[in-house]
Amino acid sequence: MPAQTDTLLRYRPWRGTLRGPGWAAAAMARASVTLLARRRLYWGLFALVLLVFFFFFYGQYLVVWITTQTADDTVLIGGVKVPVANFTKFLDRLALNGTDHTFGNFIWFEGYVVVILLALAGSVLVGNDFHHGSLPFYLAKPIGRWHYVLGKCLGIGIVINLATTVPAVALWVEAGLLYDWQTYYFDNLDLLAGVLGYGLVLTVTLSLLVVATAVWVRQTVPMVMVWMGLFVLLRLLAGWLVDGLKADPEWRLIDLWNDLYLVGLWCLQADPATVRPQPQPAYWQAAVVVAGVCGACAGYLRRRVQAVEIIG
Amino acid sequence: MSALLELENLTRTFGAFTALHDITLSLPPGRVGLLGPNGAGKSTLLKILMGLIPPTSGRGRVLDQELGGDRDSAGNWRLRRLIGFMPEAEALVPGLTGVEYVTLAGELYGMPRRDAQRRAHEVLSFLELEEARYRRVEEYSAGMRQRVKLAQALVHDPPVLLLDEPTSGLDPAGRDAMLRLVKTLGADHGKSVILSTHLLADVEAVCERVVIVAGGRVRRVGTVAELCGRRDDRYRVRVDGDPAGFRDDLETEGVHVLGEFGPGDWRVAVPRGWTNLAFFKLAEVNGVVVRALTRDDETLEELFLRTVNA
Numbered sequence: 001m002p003a004q005t006d007t008l009l010r011y012r013p014w015r016g017t018l019r020g021p022g023w024a025a026a027a028m029a030r031a032s033v034t035l036l037a038r039r040r041l042y043w044g045l046f047a048l049v050l051l052v053f054f055f056f057f058y059g060q061y062l063v064v065w066i067t068t069q070t071a072d073d074t075v076l077i078g079g080v081k082v083p084v085a086n087f088t089k090f091l092d093r094l095a096l097n098g099t100d101h102t103f104g105n106f107i108w109f110e111g112y113v114v115v116i117l118l119a120l121a122g123s124v125l126v127g128n129d130f131h132h133g134s135l136p137f138y139l140a141k142p143i144g145r146w147h148y149v150l151g152k153c154l155g156i157g158i159v160i161n162l163a164t165t166v167p168a169v170a171l172w173v174e175a176g177l178l179y180d181w182q183t184y185y186f187d188n189l190d191l192l193a194g195v196l197g198y199g200l201v202l203t204v205t206l207s208l209l210v211v212a213t214a215v216w217v218r219q220t221v222p223m224v225m226v227w228m229g230l231f232v233l234l235r236l237l238a239g240w241l242v243d244g245l246k247a248d249p250e251w252r253l254i255d256l257w258n259d260l261y262l263v264g265l266w267c268l269q270a271d272p273a274t275v276r277p278q279p280q281p282a283y284w285q286a287a288v289v290v291a292g293v294c295g296a297c298a299g300y301l302r303r304r305v306q307a308v309e310i311i312g
Numbered sequence: 313m314s315a316l317l318e319l320e321n322l323t324r325t326f327g328a329f330t331a332l333h334d335i336t337l338s339l340p341p342g343r344v345g346l347l348g349p350n351g352a353g354k355s356t357l358l359k360i361l362m363g364l365i366p367p368t369s370g371r372g373r374v375l376d377q378e379l380g381g382d383r384d385s386a387g388n389w390r391l392r393r394l395i396g397f398m399p400e401a402e403a404l405v406p407g408l409t410g411v412e413y414v415t416l417a418g419e420l421y422g423m424p425r426r427d428a429q430r431r432a433h434e435v436l437s438f439l440e441l442e443e444a445r446y447r448r449v450e451e452y453s454a455g456m457r458q459r460v461k462l463a464q465a466l467v468h469d470p471p472v473l474l475l476d477e478p479t480s481g482l483d484p485a486g487r488d489a490m491l492r493l494v495k496t497l498g499a500d501h502g503k504s505v506i507l508s509t510h511l512l513a514d515v516e517a518v519c520e521r522v523v524i525v526a527g528g529r530v531r532r533v534g535t536v537a538e539l540c541g542r543r544d545d546r547y548r549v550r551v552d553g554d555p556a557g558f559r560d561d562l563e564t565e566g567v568h569v570l571g572e573f574g575p576g577d578w579r580v581a582v583p584r585g586w587t588n589l590a591f592f593k594l595a596e597v598n599g600v601v602v603r604a605l606t607r608d609d610e611t612l613e614e615l616f617l618r619t620v621n622a
Contacts, residue, residue: 010434010437010438011434011438011497011501012434013469013501014423014427014431014468014469015469016423016424016427018393018421018422018423018468019422019423019424020422021389021422023419023422024419024420024421024422027416027419027420027425028416028420031405031408031412031416034407034408034412035405035407035408038407124407128405128406128407129405132402132404132405132406133401133402133403134402134403134404134405134406135403136399136401136403137399137403137404137405137417137464138420139364140362140364140392140397140399141392141417141420141421142388142389142390142391142392142393142420142421142422143389143420144383144384144389145383145384146384
């Protein structure tokens with residue numbers, strides 16, 4: 001029985017100084033990452049993230065190695081001399097050369113895994129708080145409702161950045177080592193800033209979107225369906241409208257991942273004419289859509305989190 | 313020592329509906345039971361005490377901390393630091409172990425991480441969840457869940473514990489243990505306890521004072537002894553011999569038998585103007601002997617029903 005006197009003698013008072021509510025957001029973020037790390041499925045998805053990263057990492061190395069070491073060599077295939085450099089032509093499309101499109105393409109491809117990861121993470125990190133009534137636990141504490149949202153967004157932001165920004169920075173560092181590191185790092189600081197900016201845009205937009213959709217649908221399967229609708233169906237629809245029916249390029253704005261990509265390339269200062277597929281809407285138009293999505297999510301969260309009853 | 317609660321003309325309305333009418337209340341630190349039927353305004357009062365909603369008019373303080381303002385204001389954060397809240401809702405975080413859950417609560421209250429971890433271990437040991445602390449909270453039994461919820465309220469060592477239905481879903485043994493624990497926290501460790509419950513026996517077991525709220529107003533305030541001892545129309549009477557006729561005559565004279573503890577052993581409510589002598593006269597008429605006759609207090613349940621039905 002818990003209330004025995006000998007047990008109660010162990011109770012000791014605590015006399016420390018309590019800190020501000022900002023620290024609570026950090027604690028929530030840490031708890032969120034812990035919750036994800038306990039699930040094998042997320043490790044599986046992170047393995048896919050690493051797979052994409054290593055493809056870019058070694059692809060970048062391979063391109064430089066072939067260019068510098070075997071540029072003029074040929075191999076005989078069916079009696080025909082084929083330059084070794086031709087074998088890496090298929091990599092040209094990915095622009096594995098430490099330029100703006102390298103990082104843009106890398107984050108684009110990582111995005112496929114990140115979207116699945118977040119669709120599954122949303123219900124664990126946020127949906128459960130509504131579904132299992134954990135919200136009073138958070139909101140009865142000396143923190144604001146926005147600290148709750150911030151804490152959850154931070155946790156999701158850590159996941160997003162581990163899958164996109166951190167490996168992209170690693171690719172930037174690698175590119176400097178592969179080319180002339182004494183000039184590359186200095187000359188391409190704007191690329192690093194662009195990568196960080198792209199990461200920031202992804203973090204803010206996707207974390208708000210995850211929290212908002214998880215608050216809305218709460219459970220895993222509906223959450224995955226909503227995300228597939230947003231990132232797969234709308235993409236197919238946008239492609240069909242612009243590439244198939246030759247509608248205005250602004251129709252691509254319904255593809256949120258493409259909008260994020262365009263804003264990211266804007267951060268990386270890529271030439272709009274080099275963005276594939278063409279035609280594309282203007283960077284600023286994509287930025288307006290992304291800002292609109294963020295605003296809508298924040299407005300929705302404000303309404304829903306305020307409506308929570310802590311004492312029924 | 314500053315008062316636990318001081319409320320002056322506190323009113324809270326929701327549109328045209330007035331949930332709390334002009335409440336004035338002052339309570340010293342101690343263990344307080346907050347009673348009231350559904351819709352009495354209890355939850356609204358608790359929300360105001362936790363700084364989750366402001367009063368529409370009037371003012372109040374909890375341990376010298378002013379009530380009012382937006383729920384996310386710094387003043388209300390300070391207020392909530394004084395209070396360890398144990399919600400009625402499940403309020404667990406599935407996937408976290410007991411010690412992680414309590415540590416997280418400590419950090420949410422503002423404790424440094426290392427302190428929160430150390431304190432979580434201490435509090436869980438104190439609540440006898442030592443062996444279960446590394447198990448996930450969703451695997452806990454009902455009693456363990458209630459205790460881990462108490463642990464998260466206690467982790468930052470608050471001066472006030474606000475417990476919302478702490479014995480909900482517990483078996484009799486678990487309920488008894490929880491009540492003894494809460495009582496000891498108040499009596500031995502100086503915690504003020506505000507216990508909100510529908511179970512009057514819980515309040516009787518734990519609390520020194522009772523506040524009965526009904527229709528948005530405070531109907532009764534006082535110690536359990538004061539409130540339940542005020543009436544002089546309750547008796548415990550025990551007779552030897554055949555009690556049937558005696559009981560019939562009592563009831564004919566307007567005496568209500570409130571409870572029977574054995575043959576000829578009753579708790580009764582007598583009408584106005586009744587004297588002790590009347591018991592003996594009726595006993596003589598019916599050939600029984602009065603073996604015991606004592607003035608009896610009103611039970612908290614009787615007081616509660618009389619108050620809310622008034």
